[in-house]
Amino acid sequence: MRKIIENYGSILLLLLGIALGSVIGLLTPHAVEYIKPLGDIFLNLLFVSIIPLLFFAISSSVANIQGENKLGKIIGLMSIVFLVTIVLASIATIAVLYFFPVSSGMASAGVMESPTADNSSWGDRIVKFLTVDEFNNLLSRQSMLAFVIFSFLIGIAARRAGAAATAFTSFLNAGNEVMKQLLLLLMKAAPIGLGAYFAYQVKTIGPQLFGFYAKPMALYYGFGIVFFFVFFTLYAFLAYGRKGPATFWKNNIVPSLTALSTCSSLATMPANLDAGKKIGIPPAIANVVIPLGNTLYKNGSAISSILKIYVAFSMLGWNFFDWNTIITAIGITVLVTIVAGGIPNGGYMGEMLMISVYGLPNEAVPAVMIIGTLVDPLATILNATGDTVAAMLVTRLSNEKFAPSST
Template identity: 55%
Template sequence: MNSWFKNYKGIIMLMIGIIAGSIAGLLLGKKVELIKPVGDIFLNLLFTAVVPLVFFAIASAIAGLDGSKRLGRLLGITSLVFLSTVLVAAIVTIIATWIFPIHQHLVASPITEAIVKKPFGDQLTQLFTTSEFYQLLSRKSMLAAIIFSILIGFATLRSGEKGASFARFLHSGNEVFKNIFILIMELGPIGLGAYFAYQVGVFGPQLFGGYARSMELYYGVGAFYFVVIFSLYAFIAGGVKGIKKYWRNNIIPSATAVGTCSSIATIPANLDAAKKMGIPDVIANVTIPLGGTLHKDGSSISSIVKMVVVFALFGKSFNSADTIALALAMTVLVSLVEGGIPNGGYIGELLFISAYGFPPEALPPAMIIGTLVDPMATLLNATGDTVAAMLVTRFSEGKNWLNKAE
């Protein structure tokens, strides 16, 4: 009994904090705004730790490889897995919209904030690079930081013996920041509890507006994808044992994703879960940080739902082959450009609205839906990274990888 409690103490305390926070939010309503700073402090600690953790995880993983040929194969498999799962999510959603059509009874709400639309070239430049080194330390520059981490890893590899001491520094930094995350997660029950209380108390009532139909569709498809499709991926990766391994270690990443609405903040929890699943560090340390920015099954589903709603609002059909083909292509692009931060899909919404030639009035409903489905989208985005890492391990290490890990 004592060993069982020791193994599950973290999960139990986390769930107690979340449940207590949810109850407080329901009972107190907007009064829970008083405890929001507690959740913000916890969230800020996670965000502060995650950028150096991702840097050291990726750079040390690449620096520890025996050659770039293996890394190239690993990145190739990872890219195929990411692309395949994002497209599967989009196709499942399109089929769901045919079975459960969204009726044209949605009323667009006005946008309260001004949206500055930058040229696409500028958006692309800011997405992949920064003009100053210190800007790499911002979570808003995660993709640029990841690219720079890959360059650092390659440069360390090329340096050979002369870079051996720097490689040891990268490995040491990786271990230190893993332990920093462990220390921060000791505050998880209090921090996530306070954040849940705020979300339920302040934003809960907004779930019952004129967008109920689209939300029902999204959360229904999302729940199906989370339970059934993720289980299918885990089965492909490791059979029945793979399913058990995945779900046994997916509780804390799921709670972190829903509580923070940030796939980037969930990266440390995913890295810890991947280790417990038996995924090799060299795969987890490359696949999961990349997935935090580039792999978004939940955003793929929400992208299709937003498109269907906007098409319905403007009286257009979403059933033609060319429309669906463009939708699938835009979904992949949206998955690439969205950052792993709360409500980070506005760039993606601008992209698909521009691609289909909709007027600016099409943006408000897409933004509102994106905000309301953000918790489920983040849950799918974040927890999909570990099961994707399982698939990458299966196709790079062979079908007996779980047995070797044990």
């Protein structure tokens, strides 16, 4: 019993906090406004820690990679894993929709206004997405990919500087350790913070699941849960053999609960990095793949992207199961997984990309935006926890060894 408490005490406390939050959200929704600030404070503390965590984790990891070809090998393998698995998620979703078609029933559900169109050129959008024009803008969550690229380049520059950068590399390593300890302190408040935020999620999102969107939502949550357990178990097995599934799922509980409670991949990243350490993913791989995957790798967004395109086509009476449409949908989905940011409800940018490419009329806009909101909890779990299993696959493909940590 003592051993169970030592190993799973923090998880049990987290489950208790979320359970209490669920009860409060369901039975006393009027009390949510009083406890939600506790969740907001916890989430804000996580968010302000993300920027220095990303910087030190990525730059120190890259700076300490030995060998000129190792970094390029990690990035190359990571790109292959991301692309192949996202395409697999898209194809699997298309197959499920083909065999289990759903009727949208949402022709009159235009309850949201269409957003203002962005008339800037694609070149301008790419520039804004990858870079910022002022250093202080890097410190915003809206510029996460630009910040990741900057941190990555700092690590490369430290490597190129060689012995002259020894002191700077030591600073990066020390900063990485300090941020890890800070996050350990913050996570001690997780049962209270996530419980409060989960109460808010139950109060606001739960009732909306029983409306016009019941069938698409049932399909997404049904298939998404199957995908979560079946595909991630398969990936863990391919990466780590028989030990893989048990090791992955044992250490994926806290990241999954964090993602479910916050609907934020960014807030889940610290838990993913800790899980990666316990699984035994080499730091040089985990500290590159997991932060980059937080922005670039999203299984949940891939599944919801296909579903939203299908629902929009169904609502308009268009044929989705045309090869040109399907190939375009997969291409859009790959882009959406890059565009969707690691913040709550960050998929709206990807939805606007979809609408722009297909030229969907205004009446289709509310449907895809509402679906994007309602699938956010499960989509975040798939998006966030997929980063860890992707890092496991990169470890296997790079012939590195797993070294599980018991701490």
